[in-house]
Amino acid sequence: MAPVQIVLCVEDSEYIELLLRYVRTSEYAAKVRIRAFSDPATFLAYMKEGHHRGLVAAEESFLQCWLTDGKSTSNRWATLGEYEEKNEERQVIAKYQPLQRLLEQLCEWSGKAPAEWQRDTGKTMITTLYSTSPGSGKSVTAMNMAKQYGMRGESVFYLNLEAASSTHWLTLDQQSDPSYALSRLLYDLQAAAESKRQPEASPSQYAVRAEEIRADSFIPPDNFNELLHMTEEETEVLIRYIADSGEYDHLIIDVESGWNDRISAALKHSERIVWLLTDDLPCMNKTLQWMSYWQQYHSEWYEQIGGKVSFVMNRYTGGVMNRLPLEGMELEGTLPYVPSWKQVSSSELLWCSPIFQRDILKLCRLDHTHGEHNHLVVNGVSL
Secondary structure, eight states, rough: OEEEEEEEEEHHHHHHHHHHHHHSSSGGGEEEEEESSSSSSHHHHHHTOOOOSEEEEEEEOOOOTTTTTTTGSSEEEEEEOOOOOOSOOOOOEEESSSSHHHHHHHHHHHHHHHTTTOOOOOOOOEEEEOOTTTTTSHHHHHHHHHHHHHHHHHHEEEEOOEEEEOOGSSSSSSTSSSSSHHHHHHHHHHHHTTTSSOSSSSSHHOOEEEGGGGGGEEOOOOOOOOTTTTHHHHHHHHHHHHTTTTTOOOOEEOOOOSOOHHHHHHHHHHHHEEEEESSSHHHHHHHHHHHHHHHHHHHHHHHHHHHTTEEEEEEEEESSSSOOTTTTOOSEEEEEEEEEGGGGGGGGGGGHHHHHHHHHHHHHEEEEEESSSOEEEEEEEEO
């Protein structure tokens, strides 16, 4: 499980040192990563970098200067005070209590948003998993990325746009109202577009929970034609409906290999494209052919997505035998070959490989904090 990321702000450096010493020698050493500050200016400088997506637990003096920044609403936060307090305006966690109980509360609070916390419209991070070659591991990678974001306490939607959906690997909670599913949503979106409005229900009301990957998803249509006939415009409307709802931190989109309107829309509207390669000639050749085609016939679209692509080698065994398709192409990451997946009889195995989860964490760009120790920053000095 990915450690819970916490920024802790207390003016008393001795208090911070005592807490971090306890963390390093307790069961929480593997459960939390705490970056602690005793100086408000250093804390503000760090938060402005925009890397932290976990909980901020801080004394009132730190919060007063930080919450004046509108961007701060993208983080969960709680006040550290003398006594515990819960009301409609804020959550106050008592600083002076048994440390085990304090850490327990911080971990619990990091996994849920306070009632007053709202996501900024359009701030959902959209990531599409893509490959030109079938069987490259897109769906397994997409689902494991969703799981890791979910384990951080973030809200995730896994959108599978394959005609033959891979969601059959998941145990979807189908106890919800059967009238709410992707088929119904596509109909409602079309009807709403004709009257120039949005559906009254939110995306989560059409969704079901996939607990294995800590994400919401849709029950796929029974009829392939509902997805096969989706236009690029209809796909864009669906993506924007989910992303602009403000319900989710991450939208992970899983598309087919090759090229169609759904793929075009997903790649165009993503902030990040994780493009999977495998170290074999068919994958390299297909990648080169599609890239050449796009450069020649869809150059404007191709240029638009180019800066968002992260090339990742899946089933990596320590080296790459085949030359990458284009000069100057560089790998941003690798995912390991997992021999036990050759003959998988249960999908549960797909979420449990430690080495795969390790590199999925890197792919989620958690590696800049995952490897560092809990540490103390006093007046800008790391101890």
